[in-house]
Each structure stands twice: as structure tokens, then as C-alpha cells.
Amino acid sequence: MLRSLGSGPRGLVESEAEARLVRYGENVLPARRVPSLPIVFLRSLRDPFTAVLACLALVSALVAAWATASVIAVLVVVSCALRAAGEHRADRSAAGLRELVASTATVLRRTDDGAVPVPREVPVDQVVPGDVVRLAPGDLVPADLRLLRATGLTMHQAALTGESAPVPKYPVDEPAAPAPPGAARAHALDKQDPAHALDEQDFDRPEVCFQGSSVASGSGTGVVVSTGADTRFARADKPHRDDRRTTAFDRSVYGISWILIRFMLLTPPLVLMASAALRGRGLETLPFAVAVAVGLTPEMLPVIVTTTLARGASALARTHQVIVKRLPALHDLGAVDVVCLDKTGTLTQDRPVLDCALDTAGRPDDSVLHWAAVNSLWTLQLAELPAADALDEALLDAAEERLPADALEYDAVAALPFDPVRRLSTAVVDTPHRLGHHTLVVKGAVEDVLERCPLSADERERAVALADRLAADGLRVLAVALAERPAAGRPYTVADERGLTLKGLVGLRDATAESAADALAALAHRGVAVKVLTGDHPGTAARACRELGLDPGEVVTAASLDGLDDAGVGELADRSTVFARCSPEQKARIVRALRERGHVTGFLGDGVNDLPALRASDVGICPPEAVDVARETADVVLAAKDLTSLDHAIVAGRGGGATIAGYLRITLSSNLGNVIAMLTAGLLLPFLPMLPAQVLVQNLCFDAAQLAFAYDRPRAAMLRRPLKLRPREVLASVTGYGVLNAAADLATFAVLVWAVSDTRGETAFHAGWFTENLLTQALVMVLLRTGRGGGIPVTAGVLALTGLLLPLSPLGPLIGMAALPLAYYPLLALVLTLYATALHWVTRRTRRPSTS
Ligand SMILES: Nc1ncnc2c1ncn2[C@@H]1O[C@H](COP(=O)(O)OP(=O)(O)OP(=O)(O)O)[C@@H](O)[C@H]1O
Numbered sequence: 006m007l008r009s010l011g012s013g014p015r016g017l018v019e020s021e022a023e024a025r026l027v028r029y030g031e032n033v034l035p036a037r038r039v040p041s042l043p044i045v046f047l048r049s050l051r052d053p054f055t056a057v058l059a060c061l062a063l064v065s066a067l068v069a070a071w072a073t074a075s076v077i078a079v080l081v082v083v084s085c086a087l088r089a090a091g092e093h094r095a096d097r098s099a100a101g102l103r104e105l106v107a108s109t110a111t112v113l114r115r116t117d118d119g120a121v122p123v124p125r126e127v128p129v130d131q132v133v134p135g136d137v138v139r140l141a142p143g144d145l146v147p148a149d150l151r152l153l154r155a156t157g158l159t160m161h162q163a164a165l166t167g168e169s170a171p172v173p174k175y176p177v178d179e180p181a182a183p184a185p186p187g188a189a190r191a192h193a194l195d196k197q198d199p200a201h202a203l204d205e206q207d208f209d210r211p212e213v214c215f216q217g218s219s220v221a222s223g224s225g226t227g228v229v230v231s232t233g234a235d236t237r238f239a240r241a242d243k244p245h246r247d248d249r250r251t252t253a254f255d256r257s258v259y260g261i262s263w264i265l266i267r268f269m270l271l272t273p274p275l276v277l278m279a280s281a282a283l284r285g286r287g288l289e290t291l292p293f294a295v296a297v298a299v300g301l302t303p304e305m306l307p308v309i310v311t312t313t314l315a316r317g318a319s320a321l322a323r324t325h326q327v328i329v330k331r332l333p334a335l336h337d338l339g340a341v342d343v344v345c346l347d348k349t350g351t352l353t354q355d356r357p358v359l360d361c362a363l364d365t366a367g368r369p370d371d372s373v374l375h376w377a378a379v380n381s382l383w384t385l386q387l388a389e390l391p392a393a394d395a396l397d398e399a400l401l402d403a404a405e406e407r408l409p410a411d412a413l414e415y416d417a418v419a420a421l422p423f424d425p426v427r428r429l430s431t432a433v434v435d436t437p438h439r440l441g442h443h444t445l446v447v448k449g450a451v452e453d454v455l456e457r458c459p460l461s462a463d464e465r466e467r468a469v470a471l472a473d474r475l476a477a478d479g480l481r482v483l484a485v486a487l488a489e490r491p492a493a494g495r496p497y498t499v500a501d502e503r504g505l506t507l508k509g510l511v512g513l514r515d516a517t518a519e520s521a522a523d524a525l526a527a528l529a530h531r532g533v534a535v536k537v538l539t540g541d542h543p544g545t546a547a548r549a550c551r552e553l554g555l556d557p558g559e560v561v562t563a564a565s566l567d568g569l570d571d572a573g574v575g576e577l578a579d580r581s582t583v584f585a586r587c588s589p590e591q592k593a594r595i596v597r598a599l600r601e602r603g604h605v606t607g608f609l610g611d612g613v614n615d616l617p618a619l620r621a622s623d624v625g626i627c628p629p630e631a632v633d634v635a636r637e638t639a640d641v642v643l644a645a646k647d648l649t650s651l652d653h654a655i656v657a658g659r660g661g662g663a664t665i666a667g668y669l670r671i672t673l674s675s676n677l678g679n680v681i682a683m684l685t686a687g688l689l690l691p692f693l694p695m696l697p698a699q700v701l702v703q704n705l706c707f708d709a710a711q712l713a714f715a716y717d718r719p720r721a722a723m724l725r726r727p728l729k730l731r732p733r734e735v736l737a738s739v740t741g742y743g744v745l746n747a748a749a750d751l752a753t754f755a756v757l758v759w760a761v762s763d764t765r766g767e768t769a770f771h772a773g774w775f776t777e778n779l780l781t782q783a784l785v786m787v788l789l790r791t792g793r794g795g796g797i798p799v800t801a802g803v804l805a806l807t808g809l810l811l812p813l814s815p816l817g818p819l820i821g822m823a824a825l826p827l828a829y830y831p832l833l834a835l836v837l838t839l840y841a842t843a844l845h846w847v848t849r850r851t852r853r854p855s856t857s
């Protein structure tokens with residue numbers, strides 16, 4: 006295999022790697038490139054609102070209502086162009102931000118043929134076919150690899166197969182398989198095994214690690230067979246099967262959109278039927294009906310959502326170095342009311358230091374440290390890991406200080422590295438002075454080690470009590486056990502980790518993170534509940550929480566969740582604060598249960614054991630030092646190892662959410678009011694209250710003014726609570742304001758009937774209503790807004806002026822409006838004053854209790 010790829014076990018020479026990079030191109034997925042502006046434009050046509058608008062334009066064109074059709078077409082093009090421009094900008098800045106958190110791969114490279122290979126971190130896009138790559142827990146597989154060696158390697162392949170449980174991977178000798186011709190070119194895998202070409206089965210092959218998967222446990226070394234667009238992941242039929250469920254953003258913004266779209270589709274037929282039944286009109290009212298439906302649409306919603314979130318995200322990156330990788334996640338952050346955290350590395354520093362090594366009776370005993378360090382050293386060595394995990398490193402440091410220099414020298418046989426489900430690691434070494442015998446050295450979580458030691462009830466109880474005592478003191482506790490076996494001629498597996506003799510316990514102190522206490526207090530102040538989901542001991546977790554001023558309450562041990570159904574887990578999760586001894590899957594289950602109960606749930610974690618929970622949450626968050634796969638999966642990457650930046654991110658999210666909510670409330674209540682009034686008037690009058698083109702022009706003016714919302718700043722009061730946009734609540738409040746708005750419109754209608762009685766008739770009536778509509782919309786913008794920027798009042802002023810002047814300008818007659826009698830204006834002022842007073846009164850009464 007290596008020969009056919011023009012490589013060797015010692016990796017590529019740098020110059021050859023450079024040449025291959027030119028030949029095969031950078032290792033980037035095609036889908037990852039930022040799409041060009043025209044493509045973004047075409048894609049924005051797929052938006053449901055745009056689609057409905059386009060249909061309505063088509064209907065109008067079919068009945069030869071050219072004015073209506075062309076105004077709608079202008080509306081579609083303008084909103085798509087604005088949105089495409091906004092999205093393109095957002096995509097580019099998001100790509101820039103992602104670059105900041107890009108991951109690297111560890112490859113073996115040599116300066117020249119004779120030199121020793123050195124493991125080197127290179128950016129993932131620089132990996133070429135033939136590169137020899139090393140994998141460690143938490144690493145992303147940078148390209149398709151054929152394994153050369155592996156130790157306890159398991160992979161998350163969820164991105165490829167949807168299967169969440171890690172699958173084992175190991176090298177397979179296939180002397181029968183013909184080498185792929187033409188060496189390093191892609192598709193090597195398929196050519197080698199045509200029966201499985203482009204088959205889901207590919208993913209079952211144990212000797213191949215696929216791009217898009219990540220290391221769950223263990224380690225391995227493999228040679229790259231294909232990169233970039235040639236990887237199996239890039240060529241998959243469903244390339245980005247996203248297992249993320251609908252998040253808060255989908256439920257709120259999309260939820261509202263879909264309700265509106267249903268209304269829009271219902272409006273024209275209803276209007277047609279009503280006007281046929283009551284007024285005996287026929288199909289000639291269709292353009293009017295269409296215009297009314299268009300009037301209901303918040304066309305600028307996509308533009309405002311994208312612009313607001315993109316602006317929020319880039320401000321957050323600039324001022325607090327927090328990176329939002331997926332824009333809707335910023336909105337979801339604002340809605341988060343529960344944050345789940347892991348403990349190690351989030352609440353604590355993850356820089357443990359050995360505190361004590363005790364025998365089973367609780368007496369200090371350096372031989373316990375000795376065996377623990379033997380385990381650390383040899384699992385590390387045999388697994389060829391570039392770096393030790395923090396616990397192993399602490400044990401090795403302590404051994405270096407306290408034990409003789411050659412104390413850890415053994416002939417190592419095998420290693421079964423740590424994984425967060427088993428919670429153990431094992432090293433197998435030759436038993437000194439006993440030929441043909443091996444010693445299994447096991448260390449791990451106390452419960453899991455004790456389970457594998459045949460002990461009397463009494464001995465077990467004593468060991469558990471000792472561990473609990475250390476944990477209550479805030480120490481991280483590991484148990485150490487040994488077993489001596491005659492050397493067997495087969496490889497060791499986890500099934501061999503039994504019948505152990507307990508040696509003792511080691512306790513390690515891991516200080517709490519400096520800013521964590523303040524950050525927890527800030528979250529509580531913001532109305533966000535905090536839950537701690539940890540793989541660690543209940544006592545250690547409770548102590549850490551107490552030190553940080555978080556009341557742990559009654560600590561739940563995750564094993565007790567196994568007997569509960571989902572509702573039970575949800576109830577328990579709601580009540581409790583700390584969950585200890587969680588497996589990765591149990592963390593995810595708790596997150597899912599909280600979401601099931603209606604909480605918008607964020608999850609913050611940094612390790613491989615946090616991956617399923619990061620995926621399951623509404624918003625996955627990680628610190629910048631998190632393992633590659635966590636950074637890849639998370640939606641938000643925090644600044645430095647500092648929890649306080651989470652608070653800034655939440656505030657920014659709430660700001661964005663408030664702006665979107667404000668826009669929706671204002672637009673929808675105005676639009677709804679207009680529609681109600683127009684329909685009522687349409688049925689009372691012998692003529693149409695407004696011509697279709699007038700409805701649409703007025704709509705266009707209002708839409709243009711709404712763009713100011715994207716630049717509004719939220720008021721501090723909006724940032725105090727989680728900001729949840731519930732479609733029902735929004736629509737209920739909108740209906741109230743809409744009815745009020747309709748009342749003002751109908752009052753104007755009465756005034757108009759009187760003022761323009763018969764002199765100028767229809768055209769003056771249209772002008773009067775046009776002016777009133779834009780003036781009320783300007784009022785609503787100012788009175789209902791939740792922000793505090795100066796842009797909105799100015800824009801509203803311009804909108805009001807347009808309403809007053811447009812009918813008098815040359816454009817007026819063009820769309821069928823005539824100047825109004827002067828007597829109309831004082832009466833209009835009266836109607837508007839009454840309306841403004843009513844609006845003001847209603848807002849003051851309703852805004853207090855709810856901020857949503
Ligand atoms: N290298 C290791 N060797 C042996 N046992 C380990 C090792 N690392 C961790 N453990 C044990 O396994 C337990 C679970 O580890 P895991 O990584 O799932 O979570 P954690 O780091 O304790 O906590 P958190 O979930 O808060 O990050 C640890 O509490 C510890 O007892």
C-alpha cells in the first residue's frame with residue numbers, strides 16, 4: 006500500500022509533499038468553499054417567501070395585471086439582491102472566523118531522504134496523498150486514511166453514517182488485494198474493492214478511517230490515500246447528512262414564517278370568494294387579492310435576520326474574540342435558558358497535581374504512584390501519542406520527582422488506552438524476574454476499577470469510603486489495580502481487565518478556574534440555569550461547585566438515569582444541578598431531555614466525551630483549547646479559557662434576537678392591520694379601497710424603511726432574560742396591534758368618505774389612504790420599537806414624508822392618486838393622535854410582564 010502511494014512508514018519528504026500539493030491540490034471539501042455572489046442570489050430565490058411572491062407575480066401576469074406583476078417582480082429582485090449581498094458578506098466573514106479555529110493534522114515528514122521523520126502539525130488543507138498521519142483522541146481525520154497501526158482506536162463516524170456509537174478501527178493485512186494502479190490517485194479504495202464501491206458498506210471497513218470522522222478513543226497511524234474532493238465523504242450521495250435537530254431558531258423564526266405563508270396562500274381565494282358573494286365581483290379583483298396577500302409578507306425578514314446576526318457575530322468576534330460559526334446559533338444563544346457544562350477544564354483548570362498516593366488502608370504508599378505512573382508511561386509510549394492527557398502527565402511528573410530514575414523501566418507488551426465509557430486504561434508489561442508472565446496495570450475511575458476486583462463486601466466498602474473522603478476534599482481520584490497472567494499468545498482486549506488486585510488510590514488536585522465563579526454568578530443573574538454534567542466522581546464535582554458558589558444540591562449519579570424513561574430523565578434534569586459519572590451518551594441524553602421539556606439548552610464542553618452532547622444541544626459551545634472535533638462540532642468557540650466570554654456571547658445573542666423580534670412585531674402588526682382594513686373597506690365600498698399597484702408601492706416603501714432595524718441597538722431591559730420568540734405569543738400580540746391599526750385605518754376611511762365626498766372620488770380616496778397608511782406605519786415603527794438607536798426615528802421620518810408628499814408629486818397621478826382637499830389633513834392628524842395615544846397606552850400595559 007505504502008509503495009503504491011509512493012510513500013513509506015517514515016512519511017514523505019517535505020519537497021515531495023510540496024510537489025504533491027501542487028499536483029493534487031489543497032485538501033479542502035468542495036462544499037467548504039465560499040459560494041460566489043450569483044450562486045447566493047439564486048439560492049435566495051429558494052426562500053419560501055420569495056417562492057410565494059414569485060407565484061403571486063405569475064398569477065397576476067396570467068390575468069394580464071402587468072402593473073401588479075411587475076411591482077411584485079421588483080420586490081422579489083430587490084429583496085433577493087439585498088439578501089444575497091448580506092449573506093455573501095456573512096459567508097465571507099464566517100469563513101474568515103472559521104479559519105481562526107481551523108484544526109491541524111499531525112503528519113510525519115522528513116527534511117530529506119536520510120533525515121529522521123518528525124511528527125509535525127500542518128494545516129489540514131496541506132495534507133497530501135502519501136502523508137503518514139498520526140491520530141489521537143479528539144482528532145479529526147484529515148483525509149481518507151489506510152491504517153498502518155492502531156491501539157484501541159475507535160471512531161465517531163456519525164457525520165458519515167448517522168451512527169452515534171464509536172466504531173473500532175484496526176489495520177488489516179490484505180495480501181490478496183491488488184495494489185491500486187497509478188499510485189497516489191484517489192478512488193484507490195474503490196478500485197481495490199470494486200464490490201464495495203460507493204456503497205454505505207465502505208464505512209464498515211475497519212482498516213480505513215474516513216475524512217469527516219473523528220477519534221473517540223485510542224490512537225493510530227495511517228497513510229493518506231485520498232484528499233479533498235476525492236475523499237469518500239466528499240463523494241457521498243448525501244454529502245452533509247446533518248444530524249442536528251431543529252434548533253430554537255428554526256422553531257421561532259421559521260415557525261412564524263410558515264404560519265404567515267399559510268395565511269398568504271389562503272388570502273387570495275378568500276378575498277375572491279367574499280367579493281364575489283357580497284359585491285358580485287368576478288376575477289377582476291384577483292390582482293387586488295394578490296396585492297393584499299403580498300401586503301401581509303415580511304419580505305425583508307431574511308435580509309434583516311442575516312444582517313442582524315452577521316453584524317452581531319462580527320462585533321462579538323471583534324470585541325470579545327468569541328467566534329460564532331453558524332449564524333442562527335447567535336440567535337439561539339440569546340434564547341438559551343439552561344447551560345450544561347462539563348467540569349474538568351471548564352470549571353477547573355485541568356492542570357491536576359498529585360496530592361497523595363494511598364494503599365487500600367489509606368496509608369501513604371509510593372508503590373501505588375509507581376504503578377499508576379507505569380500505566381501512564383506505557384499507554385502513552387505504545388499508543389505513540391504526541392501528548393499525554395492531563396492526569397497522565399501529572400502522574401509522570403510526580404513519579405519523576407518522587408521515584409528513582411529507572412523506576413518505570415519495563416518491557417511493555419500492550420496498551421488498552423483510556424476511553425470515557427470504560428473509564429479505565431491498561432498497560433501490559435513483562436513481569437520482572439518471572440519469565441513468560443505479564444502484569445496488567447490498570448488505573449481508572451474508582452467504581453469501574455473496583456467492579457473488576459474480586460473483593461469482600463467489607464474491603465469494597467472501605468475502598469469506596471476512602472475514595473469518597475478524598476473526593477469530598479475536592480481531589481480527583483483514580484484507583485490502581487494489578488493482575489499477573491501467564492503470557493498468552495493472543496492480543497489483549499478489554500475482556501482481560503478482570504480479576505484484578507486493588508493496589509490503592511491516587512488523589513490529584515485540580516484547582517478551580519479563576520473566572521469561573523464570576524461567570525457562574527453572571528449566568529444566574531441573566532436568568533440562565535447552570536447544570537454540571539461530568540464524567541468525574543460525585544464528591545469531586547460537588548466540592549468544585551461549592552467552591553465556585555454554585556449549590557450542587559443532591560448530586561445525581563448518571564447510572565441512576567438508566568432505569569428512567571425520557572420523561573423521568575427530563576423531570577430529574579430540571580430539578581437537579583450536578584450529574585456525575587456521565588458517559589458521553591448520558592450527557593447527550595440529559596441535554597435532549599432538557600430540550601424536550603422546552604428549554605433552549607446550550608452545552609459547553611471541551612473533550613471527546615462531550616461530543617454527543619455538543620451535537621444534541623441547541624447551541625454547542627467550547628473553549629479555544631478544546632480538542633479538534635469539539636471545536637469542529639461546536640457552534641460557538643469562546644475567547645481564551647474564560648467563562649465570562651460566555652456571558653458576552655449570550656448578551657450579543659439576546660441583542661440580535663430582540664432586534665428580529667422587534668422587526669417581526671412591528672411589520673406583522675402593521676401589515677395585518679392594513680390587510681384587515683383593506684378587506685373590510687373592500688367589501689363596504691363600491692370600488693377598490695386601493696389599487697393593487699398602490700398597495701405594493703406602499704409596501705415597498707415600508708419594507709425599505711424596515712431595513713433600519715438591522716442597524717438598531719437593543720435596550721438594556723431586553724437583555725436581562727432569555728429571549729424566546731414563541732410563534733404563538735408573537736402572533737397573539739401582533740393580532741392585538743393589528744386590530745388597533747385596522748381601527749385607525751377604518752376611522753380614516755370614514756373621514757375620507759366625508760372629506761372627499763364626491764368631488765374627486767376614487768383617486769383622492771386612494772391618495773388619502775396611502776398617506777395615512779405610511780404615517781401610521783411610521784408611528785408604529787417609533788412607538789413599538791424595542792431598540793434605542795437613532796436610525797429608526799430618522800427612517801420613520803423619511804417614511805412619513807414619503808407618505809405625505811408622494812401623492813402630491815408627479816408620481817402620484819402615475820399610480821392613480823390625486824391631491825387631497827386641505828380639510829383632510831387636520832382630521833387625519835386627529836385620527837393619528839388618537840391612534841398614537843391608544844398605541845402608547847397598550848404598549849405600556851403589555852410590555853411590563855413579558856419581554857418576549
Ligand atoms: N487517562 C486516564 N486514565 C485512567 N482513568 C482516567 C483517565 N482519564 C480519566 N479517567 C477516569 O475516567 C473518568 C471519566 O473521564 P472523562 O474524561 O469522561 O470525564 P472527566 O474528565 O472526569 O470530566 P468532565 O466530563 O467534566 O470533563 C475520570 O473522572 C477519571 O476517573
Ligand SMILES: [Mg+2]
Binds near residue numbers: 347348349610612614
Ligand atoms: Mg472534559
